Amino acid sequence: xxxxxxxxxxxxxxxxxxxxxxxxxxxxxxxxxxxxxxxxxxxxxxxxxxxxxxxxxxxxxxxxxxxxxxxxxxxxxxxxxxxxxxxxxxxxxxxxxxxxxxxxxxxxxxxxxxxxxxxxxxxxxxxxxxxxxxxxxxxxxxxxxxxxxxxxxxxxxxxxxxxxxxxxxxxxxxxxxxxxxxxxxxxxxxxxxxxxxxxxxxxxxxxxxxxxxxxxxxxxxxxxxxxxxxxxxxxxxxxxxxxxxxxxxxxx
Amino acid sequence: xxxxxxxxxxxxxxxxxxxxxxxxxxxxxxxxxxxxxxxxxxxxxxxxxxxxxxxxxxxxxxxxxxxxxxxxxxxxxxxxxxxxxxxxxxxxxxxxxxxxxxxxxxxxxxxxxxxxxxxxxxxxxxxxxxxxxxxxxxxxxxxxxxxxxxxxxxxxxxxxxxxxxxxxxxxxxxxxxxxxxxxxxxxx
Numbered sequence: 160x161x162x163x164x165x166x167x168x169x170x171x172x173x174x175x176x177x178x179x180x181x182x183x184x185x186x187x188x189x190x191x192x193x194x195x196x197x198x199x200x201x202x203x204x205x206x207x208x209x210x211x212x213x214x215x216x217x218x219x220x221x222x223x224x225x226x227x228x229x230x231x232x233x234x235x236x237x238x239x240x241x242x243x244x245x246x247x248x249x250x251x252x253x254x255x256x257x258x259x260x261x262x263x264x265x266x267x268x269x270x271x272x273x274x275x276x277x278x279x280x281x282x283x284x285x286x287x288x289x290x291x292x293x294x295x296x297x298x299x300x301x302x303x304x305x306x307x308x309x310x311x312x313x314x315x316x317x318x319x320x321x322x323x324x325x326x327x328x329x330x331x332x333x334x335x336x337x338x339x340x341x342x343x344x345x346x347x348x349x350x351x352x353x354x355x356x357x358x359x360x361x362x363x364x365x366x367x368x369x370x371x372x373x374x375x376x377x378x379x380x381x382x383x384x385x386x387x388x389x390x391x392x393x394x395x396x397x398x399x400x401x402x403x404x405x406x407x408x409x410x411x
Numbered sequence: 412x413x414x415x416x417x418x419x420x421x422x423x424x425x426x427x428x429x430x431x432x433x434x435x436x437x438x439x440x441x442x443x444x445x446x447x448x449x450x451x452x453x454x455x456x457x458x459x460x461x462x463x464x465x466x467x468x469x470x471x472x473x474x475x476x477x478x479x480x481x482x483x484x485x486x487x488x489x490x491x492x493x494x495x496x497x498x499x500x501x502x503x504x505x506x507x508x509x510x511x512x513x514x515x516x517x518x519x520x521x522x523x524x525x526x527x528x529x530x531x532x533x534x535x536x537x538x539x540x541x542x543x544x545x546x547x548x549x550x551x552x553x554x555x556x557x558x559x560x561x562x563x564x565x566x567x568x569x570x571x572x573x574x575x576x577x578x579x580x581x582x583x584x585x586x587x588x589x590x591x592x593x594x595x596x597x598x599x
Contacts, residue, residue: 170515170516170539171540260538260539260540262592262595263538263539264519266523267519267522269522270521270581273582274581277582278582279495279498279509279580279581279582280481281492281498282444282483282491282493283443283491284443285444286442
């Protein structure tokens, strides 16, 4: 017998079920489960034969329908069987899901109708207002600056630039063997502090012969702070760091 | 800052109300983008309530048949838009329409978001009985929906809501213009 099921494009199992209910002129709250299940399964079979992908959602609903159907075939007991209640719940749940889906399907129809029957609203692009806040004039922002200030700033910038080209800071082509060790530097710093009680970190840095040595010195300082062997103070960023020996706890 | 009491609005010289009305209209005209009610009240130097009264009145005035502009509102923000009835003329001037048709899956997904917002993808999947990820992505791409935070639940899933673009797309002045979801029950 040839299958004469016209395969329509359904959005999902609920869509298919609603179609079958409508086709059979049934009420959504009063589904003839036997007919619907048979037709639903026929549809899935047709999908299979046409090599359409049958997603798990379709299978899930098929299983749900079969469950409801098989429960209906069982004789009813009067003393409210638990299983029976479960079965009722499955059916009720399916119906409530179907009605909910149907409601949104109608809402979607409404939106579609609006799209076709009503025009769109157009808004303007946001205004770009130029020159609303004027850039300050040179005489405003230069009013408090004397020629000498500019000269000083210039000298500072240039000297910073020159420092960058300081020979000490240039990487050598050869990578020297690690000359400086944090442990050694820590010892060195501790010795210096013991003799002077208090010292500036910049004096240590100035005594360094290379950038690497300065970095190792700094790491040594951090390590000493962590070990609580020295205390370091700095008033604000980029100012000198003062170091002094940590006073040992009296108990120690 | 001058506070304008709504109750006094009627008693004060009408010129002050007119001034406020025109001030707010100018602000809306120039921004183009949705303007927050608080921001409007702040700039106009009036109370939130007074600005709201004026805006409600303005929305009503724009309903007159000889007006080509409508006031649209979403999440307490207002903007001016052209009348949907005139869209074909506007489109001829602009040479294009920004609207494209939407697939059935996209329409179903959108209707769930419109009526249930803010809503997670899982809820949409459950109602439709199928996965809706692709429909959500295409709606996001068209900017008809937007992500609006996350649900404080395991996995912190993304919440979706409709955007201002949604109103423009469907010629709605505000979400209130959508018929209630219950009205669709009668057809069941």
